[in-house]
Amino acid sequence: MCKILINEVMLGKRNVGFECYSMExxxxxGYTEKQIKAQFQAGNPVxxxxxxxxxxxxxxxxxxxxxxxxxxxSTLTPKLETDCIVNLIFTVIGREGSQYKVISSRFWQGCMTEEKLKTLYELGAVNGIEVDSKGKITLCVEKRKQTQAVENKTSRKTDTIQSEDQRTEA
Known part of the structure; x- marks a missing residue:
């Protein structure tokens, strides 16, 4: 169950929750801070x-x-006071061929080319990717899936070893 942070919801200066995109x-x-912490405790980080x-x-x-x-x-402002000159943030949620699937902070969903994505990234308007010094883009969503796959393999190996240990004890 993968969820991705999109916006923070404020009531005046007080945080009331967050808007997250559900990959499923x-x-x-919408989640409160308490609900997101519960997701972490259940093993489903956001x-x-x-x-x-x-x-x-x-x-x-x-x-x-x-x-x-x-x-x-219709009131969106950047949370961090940086040199970000845009009032719209795009979050990368996957790939579709040579295009990158994105969702905006106003919930527009579509695809972008690598060049456009890199340009917006330099402006501080893209979340969910890492760009190395050579310009290679790594998606955080894909990195998370790889980490989960490794964790699953490790837990299966541990379960198998524990099962074998229980058989030898019996």
């Missing part, structure tokens, strides 16, 4: 978040360069 259903789901040493929810800066804060109808 393709819909936008991309764009991390828990610090104290168990506090933080925005994962390796995934998000910036996020938009929604404080009213």
């Amino acid at each position: 259903t393709g819909e936008i789901v 991309l764009g978040f991390m828990l610090d040493a104290d168990g506090q929810l933080k925005v994962d800066e390796t995934f998000c360069k910036n996020i938009m804060c929604k404080s009213g109808i």
Whole structure:
């Protein structure tokens, strides 16, 4: 169950929750901070978040360069005061051939070319990718899937070893 951070929802200056994209259903789901922490405890981390040493929810800066804060109808402002000159952030959610599937902070979904994505990334308007010094793009969603696959293989090996140990004991 993969969810991806899109926007923070504010009531005045107080955080009331977050809007996340669900990879399974393709819909936008609203979560409170408590619900996101519960997702982590259930083993379903939400991309764009991390828990610090104290168990506090933080925005994962390796995934998000910036996020938009929604404080009213059609009111989006950048959360981090940076040199970001745009009022729209795109989050990469996958690949489709040579194109990259994205969703915007206003929930537009579509595809972008690599050149357009890199240009927007330089402006600070793209989340969900890492660009190395050679210009190679790595998708955080794909990296997460690879990490999960390795964790699953490791847990299966551990389960198999434990099963074999139990058989030899019996």
